[in-house]
Amino acid sequence: MSFDHPQGLWLLTLGIPILAFHFYKGRIRKMPVPLLLFWEQIIVEEERQSAFRRIRHWTSLLISLGALVLLTSAVSLPNVRGFTRPKARYALIFESAPRMAAVEGGGRTRAELAVDRAREFLGTLAYGDQASALDRSGARLPFTSDLAVLSARLSVSRPSKDGVDRDLVLEALAAGEDVVAVLFGDRLPPGVDDLLENGRLRVVRVGSPRDNCGWVAGRLSRRAGERSVTIALQAESFAARSVERDEVLSLNGRALARRKLALAPATPVEREWVLDPAKFPGSRLEEGGLVEVALEPADAFPLDDVASFVLPPLVPPPVIVFHPGEPSAVLMHALETLQAGGLIGGQSLSKAPIARYESLKSKLGEGWLIIFDRVAPPSLPDRGGVLLLGAPGTGAVEKPTVVDWAREAPPNRRIDYGGLLIRKSRILQGDPLIRALEGPVATWSARGGRALVEIGFALEESDIAARPTFLLMLINLIEWAPWRGLRSFPTQLAMGEPLRAERPLWIEDGDLTFAQGDRAERIPVSRGLARTSPSAGPGFARLGAVGRSEWVAVNLFDAAESDFREKPAGAAGIPLPPPAPWHAKVPYAFLAVVGVLTLLLAEWFLYHRGLI
Amino acid sequence: MHDSRPGVPPLGLPRPGLPAILAVMPFDARFLQTLEALNLLARRTLVGDDRAERLTPRKGASLEFADYRRYTPGDEIRYIDWNVYARHGSLFVKEFTAEENIHVSILLDTSRSMAFGGKFQAAQELAAALGYIGLSNYDTLSLFTFGHEVRPIKKFLRGKGRIFELLSAIEPLQADGETDMKKAFGPSLPRLRGRSLILLITDFYDLGGYNGGIRELLSQRFGIHLIHMVSREEMSPFARGRFSLIDLETGKTRDATLLPRTLAAYMRRFRAFCSEVEEFGRTHELAYARVMADDPLERRVVEILRAGGIVEQR
Numbered sequence: 068m069s070f071d072h073p074q075g076l077w078l079l080t081l082g083i084p085i086l087a088f089h090f091y092k093g094r095i096r097k098m099p100v101p102l103l104l105f106w107e108q109i110i111v112e113e114e115r116q117s118a119f120r121r122i123r124h125w126t127s128l129l130i131s132l133g134a135l136v137l138l139t140s141a142v143s144l145p146n147v148r149g150f151t152r153p154k155a156r157y158a159l160i161f162e163s164a165p166r167m168a169a170v171e172g173g174g175r176t177r178a179e180l181a182v183d184r185a186r187e188f189l190g191t192l193a194y195g196d197q198a199s200a201l202d203r204s205g206a207r208l209p210f211t212s213d214l215a216v217l218s219a220r221l222s223v224s225r226p227s228k229d230g231v232d233r234d235l236v237l238e239a240l241a242a243g244e245d246v247v248a249v250l251f252g253d254r255l256p257p258g259v260d261d262l263l264e265n266g267r268l269r270v271v272r273v274g275s276p277r278d279n280c281g282w283v284a285g286r287l288s289r290r291a292g293e294r295s296v297t298i299a300l301q302a303e304s305f306a307a308r309s310v311e312r313d314e315v316l317s318l319n320g321r322a323l324a325r326r327k328l329a330l331a332p333a334t335p336v337e338r339e340w341v342l343d344p345a346k347f348p349g350s351r352l353e354e355g356g357l358v359e360v361a362l363e364p365a366d367a368f369p370l371d372d373v374a375s376f377v378l379p380p381l382v383p384p385p386v387i388v389f390h391p392g393e394p395s396a397v398l399m400h401a402l403e404t405l406q407a408g409g410l411i412g413g414q415s416l417s418k419a420p421i422a423r424y425e426s427l428k429s430k431l432g433e434g435w436l437i438i439f440d441r442v443a444p445p446s447l448p449d450r451g452g453v454l455l456l457g458a459p460g461t462g463a464v465e466k467p468t469v470v471d472w473a474r475e476a477p478p479n480r481r482i483d484y485g486g487l488l489i490r491k492s493r494i495l496q497g498d499p500l501i502r503a504l505e506g507p508v509a510t511w512s513a514r515g516g517r518a519l520v521e522i523g524f525a526l527e528e529s530d531i532a533a534r535p536t537f538l539l540m541l542i543n544l545i546e547w548a549p550w551r552g553l554r555s556f557p558t559q560l561a562m563g564e565p566l567r568a569e570r571p572l573w574i575e576d577g578d579l580t581f582a583q584g585d586r587a588e589r590i591p592v593s594r595g596l597a598r599t600s601p602s603a604g605p606g607f608a609r610l611g612a613v614g615r616s617e618w619v620a621v622n623l624f625d626a627a628e629s630d631f632r633e634k635p636a637g638a639a640g641i642p643l644p645p646p647a648p649w650h651a652k653v654p655y656a657f658l659a660v661v662g663v664l665t666l667l668l669a670e671w672f673l674y675h676r677g678l679i
Numbered sequence: 680m681h682d683s684r685p686g687v688p689p690l691g692l693p694r695p696g697l698p699a700i701l702a703v704m705p706f707d708a709r710f711l712q713t714l715e716a717l718n719l720l721a722r723r724t725l726v727g728d729d730r731a732e733r734l735t736p737r738k739g740a741s742l743e744f745a746d747y748r749r750y751t752p753g754d755e756i757r758y759i760d761w762n763v764y765a766r767h768g769s770l771f772v773k774e775f776t777a778e779e780n781i782h783v784s785i786l787l788d789t790s791r792s793m794a795f796g797g798k799f800q801a802a803q804e805l806a807a808a809l810g811y812i813g814l815s816n817y818d819t820l821s822l823f824t825f826g827h828e829v830r831p832i833k834k835f836l837r838g839k840g841r842i843f844e845l846l847s848a849i850e851p852l853q854a855d856g857e858t859d860m861k862k863a864f865g866p867s868l869p870r871l872r873g874r875s876l877i878l879l880i881t882d883f884y885d886l887g888g889y890n891g892g893i894r895e896l897l898s899q900r901f902g903i904h905l906i907h908m909v910s911r912e913e914m915s916p917f918a919r920g921r922f923s924l925i926d927l928e929t930g931k932t933r934d935a936t937l938l939p940r941t942l943a944a945y946m947r948r949f950r951a952f953c954s955e956v957e958e959f960g961r962t963h964e965l966a967y968a969r970v971m972a973d974d975p976l977e978r979r980v981v982e983i984l985r986a987g988g989i990v991e992q993r
Contacts, residue, residue: 095921095934101792101913102884103926103933105952109944110935675939 068147075142081135089128130670134663141659152651154195155247155644156210158239159185159221161202162252164230165562165605166628169253169274169368177274178223181251184271188249189218193647194654199242203227203235204563204602210242226370226604228563233258240267255637263640270640276633278306280330281362281371283626287378287559294353294381294409295343300360300374302338304330305630313363316340318378319356323347328362344381355380355550357607357618370562370605371629375620377558377607384452384549385415386436387427394418395440395525397532398456401541402438410545411436433516434549441525452518452548457525460493467492467503476500476511477547478520482539487531492524514595515573516615518552520544554617556610562623565600566608572597574612583608583621706807710977714808715815717980719783720966720991721876721902747771781876782821782835783813784901787852788881788908789824791927794854795882796910801972801979802880803849805906808980809878810845812990814838821875822848825863826856857928858885860892868895876902878989883907883956884928890959897963904989905960909953910972915946 070076100106146153167178175183189198198217200208204227211217231252236259239248247267250256253274255263262268284301304310309331316324324347330336340360344352355378362372386402388394399418406416419427421442431437432450441457472484476498484501489508497510500520508523531537555568572579572595579590583603591598592612603621610617623629650658750759750770758772785806793799806822813820814836822832822845833848858881877896883889896903916937924933935941953969960967968987970979984990 092920095923096918097925098918098922099795099925099927101795101882101927102886103924103929103931104886105945105948106924106935107933109941109948110933 068145071144071146073143075139075144078135078139078142082132085131085135086128089131092127126673127670130666134666137659137662137666141656141663144655151655152193152647154197155192156197156243156245157188157192157199158210158242158246158248159188159198159200160231160235160239160248160250160252161185161200161206161224162231162250162254163202163204163206163224163227163563164252164628165226165370165623165625166230166253166368166631167224167274168226168370168604169277169279169631171274171367176223177253180273181271182221182223184273185221185249185251186218188271188643189214191644191646193651196647199239201235201239203229203231225602226563227602228561230254231256233262236262236268249643254634260638263638266641268640269643271643274631277367277631278304278308278310279366279368279371279629279631280304280306280310280312281366281368281629282360282374282622282624283335283371283629284624285360285374285376285622287358287376289379289381294345295341296378296381298340298342298358298360298374298376300338300340301335302328302330302362303335303626303629304332305626305632306332308332314338315359315361315363317359317361318347318350318352320359321350323350342378342381352378353381357620368629368631370623371625373605374622374624375606377618377620379550379558380434383410383412383415384434384436384545385417386411386438386545387431388416388418388438388440389421389424389442389444390418390440391421391442395456395527397526398438398440401532401538404538405541405545410542433553436545436549447519448517450516450553452544452552453520454544454548455519455521457528458493458495458521458523460495460523463491463493464503464505465491467494467505467508469501469503469508471499471502472509473498473500473502473511477552478511478540478543480539480543482536482543484536487529487534487536489524489529489531491528495521495523497521513552514571515555515568515617516553517573518548520548556617556619558618558620560603560619560621561625562605562621563602564621565602566610566619567600568597571595572612573615577612579610579612581608581610706811711811713977713981714811716993717812717985717990718816718993719781719809719813719818719876719878720988721781746774748774782819783809783878784821784823784875785809785878785880786829787822787824787849788826788858788879789852789854790826790856790858790882790884791854792858792882792884793908795927796912797972798882798908798910799852799854801970801974801976802906802908803852804976805908805970805979806878806880807842807846807849808976809984809990810836810849811839811842812980814842814845816993818876820845824852825858825860825881827859827862829863829868859887860885860889861887861895862892864892864895868899876904878904878906880906880908882909883952886929889956893959893963893965903963904966904987905956905968906984906987906989907953907956907967907969908972909969914949914971916942918942 145151161181167176167181169177171177171180185200192198192214195212196214197210197212198214199210200206200217200221202224204225206224208217208220231250233256236248236250236256240246247269248262249269249271251271251273253272255270259268263270280303282300283303286299287296288299289296309329312328312330314326314328315322328336328338342352342358344350358376358378360374365372388398388402402411402416405411421439421444424444428448431448435451436454437448437451438454439456443455443459447453467489469484469487469489472482473479478500492503492508494506494508495510497507497512499507499509500511501507501509509521511520513519526532526537555570555572556566557569560566566581572592574592575595577592579592579597581588581590581601583606588601590601603619605621605623608619608621610619747760747763748771750772754772760771760773763771787802787806793802810820810822817837820836821834824830824832832852833845836845879893885892893903918937921934921936924935957967957969966988968983968989970983974983980990
């Protein structure tokens with residue numbers, strides 16, 4: 068036998084005064100009485116009636132000592148093998164893979180069932196047991212012995228990109244040698260057989276095998292200059308028999324088209340939707356929006372039944388050139404060439420002297436390409452794609468030698484600046500787009516709402532206009548700067564993937580609001596960077612702040628997650644411990660105090676019955 | 680007006696040589712006045728020796744008309760009722776009741792049981808107060824103690840001035856010996872004058888039975904008042920635990936564990952005993968008063984004894 072608090076045994080020393088008082092109380096005292104006759108009559112009667120005559124002298128002592136032993140045990144908390152149950156610590160691991168959103172019979176998802184099972188398990192634990200909870204989405208509830216609070220705080224895990232793996236189990240077990248991990252999920256993670264065998268990992272399975280079909284891949288693509296986009300999708304059925312579903316195309320929640328889709332078992336089907344405004348008159352496809360392709364009717368796993376995409380605007384961007392008096396003829400020729408090719412809107416190429424910039428500034432915004440030809444504006448536009456030709460810099464250099472350029476930068480796609488001759492250029496600060504020996508002669512930057520390319524030399528001061536390079540750079544700029552270059556966040560994410568901005572945000576400090584369905588969160592922003600990265604469920608998520616927002620499409624394109632067919636069972640492992648008996652669920656100190664009170668009540672009762 | 684606060688000498692009593700009992704008895708002026716306003720009540724009409732204020736069956740010279748009788752030579756002519764003579768033609772004289780005193784005997788129980796719970800001192804105070812009432816009414820007062828025999832302490836005291844004599848006799852008394860009323864009040868009882876009024880102050884603890892002794896007194900045609908002394912300790916004892924009980928009179932011991940229910944049974948038994956004594960008095964038309972030892976003396980005398988029909992307001 069051991070004790071959690073052996074110092075509590077000092078209480079037993081109180082037994083000495085109890086014994087002393089008992090014997091003091093039990094001593095025979097002399098008492099004169101005026102007439103013994105009365106007493107004799109009564110005493111004879113009493114002694115005849117009392118069945119406890121021999122033991123009553125000791126009953127009070129036994130009650131007092133019993134109460135003392137109970138109180139001592141309440142403080143010292145003894146551990147007796149076979150009688151008391153050792154304290155246990157459990158780390159509850161919740162599977163957070165997207166497949167946990169599958170709806171089971173009864174209308175509850177696997178994730179909800181996992182929480183239900185976990186609460187049932189917590190209800191079987193004994194008082195003093197501790198439990199914690201964690202999942203792959205990053206949710207953590209630390210170890211606590213307040214199981215009721217923990218049970219109340221358990222919630223359905225947010226879907227994560229990946230499911231539980233051995234590393235997560237080991238992370239849970241790292242809390243101590245005595246910790247037992249309990250996984251609530253639909254599958255065994257790979258590589259945990261040893262943990263199952265030694266009992267460090269127990270598994271509570273939720274969900275049952277079922278048929279399913281859905282999208283397992285999808286991509287939205289658009290060729291430069293084309294006024295249409297193509298959505299390529301792949302559907303697959305994970306069922307023993309063929310299935311027929313409807314594909315429904317919708318834009319901003321409005322159905323545009325519907326067609327049949329037949330799925331044979333284990334045979335992926337490629338599907339394609341060409342989103343051409345001409346084919347969907349009146350749909351306003353050219354303005355862009357939120358496109359969904361849904362399989363109807365929805366089945367028990369709706370996450371893979373909808374493919375979502377953020378559609379970019381399909382109309383060519385308007386371009387305006389600010390100039391010192393006359394725009395560069397070379398520049399205008401290039402732009403008119405692009406306009407003729409449909410890359411710039413038919414009526415959307417305009418020019419204006421720099422003096423009009425301040426008055427026109429408020430009309431410019433996202434979707435525009437604003438070119439400053441040999442002039443520097445007093446302040447750059449806050450929104451839109453901006454190209455500065457002959458931008459001001461730290462100093463001019465004669466005949467700089469181009470040595471390198473940023474090949475991965477969007478404005479430099481497919482461009483070769485090798486052999487570019489520049490008579491005179493300024494050296495710029497920032498991310499180099501074209502680097503000369505003397506320093507960057509062209510830079511680029513992008514943040515939410517604005518894409519900027521600065522070139523340190525005018526077109527006439529180099530032979531760039533005489534090469535296809537310049538035209539290609541303009542095409543790249545028109546494709547990138549008015550929409551893609553303005554986005555901080557990617558347009559497409561995998562389910563459970565954290566929402567991280569690719570570029571600085573359009574606000575320096577404050578809060579960014581993340582909204583998806585009825586879920587909304589504030590993301591703190593500091594120095595243009597989001598401090599947290601929530602993961603989103605399937606569908607569209609909106610990130611907004613100070614009048615500007617960006618939409619992100621989140622899809623589950625993962626055949627492994629969509630496949631709910633029977634899998635090999637794997638190692639069974641050791642079952643969960645049996646439920647604690649009722650008295651183990653109550654604090655021992657409480658039971659002991661109840662015992663003491665019962666003894667005192669019994670003594671009070673016996674005292675008033677005259678038995679002790 | 681005399682100051683009646685404790686510690687102030689009683690009115691009219693000399694300071695030096697006072698009996699010690701006076702130190703604890705509130706015999707101040709106010710209390711003495713209260714006592715003087717009381718009279719010992721006799722249920723039977725008793726005969727005394729001297730003229731006093733109490734009516735007797737004897738014919739005398741009071742203003743209280745008693746009867747007529749035929750005139751015989753030698754009778755006082757002034758007592759002839761001439762109105763009767765006018766109607767009947769015969770001479771009749773009026774007779775009047777005599778006003779005499781009575782003989783009051785205080786029988787104070789001095790057995791050891793009276794020493795329990797302050798009963799004896801309370802009984803001494805009561806005897807002194809009753810004695811003063813008797814003396815202030817010109818009754819003849821005698822004080823006897825009894826246990827297994829009756830011992831005369833003071834006999835035939837008359838007048839208020841003898842109160843110091845009485846107090847001095849009471850003060851040295853000690854509770855000692857056993858009670859045997861039958862033996863004490865039997866044929867060996869010292870001669871009491873006439874048909875005395877007996878004030879029996881006792882706790883009635885008599886192993887032989889108190890009723891035998893009292894019947895002996897009744898057979899001698901005494902007027903008897905029963906004054907039952909009880910103490911709070913014996914009425915509702917509080918002791919708990921193991922005790923060796925010692926009989927104060929016999930010295931006999933008995934080990935016992937006193938439990939709440941034992942005490943409750945004892946109290947029931949004691950109340951039954953008190954009721955039994957009271958019922959005995961009622962049956963024999965004797966005045967009965969139960970006096971609690973720790974009650975204030977004035978309350979004992981004025982309220983309890985008046986309620987019991989032992990004293991009355993004059």
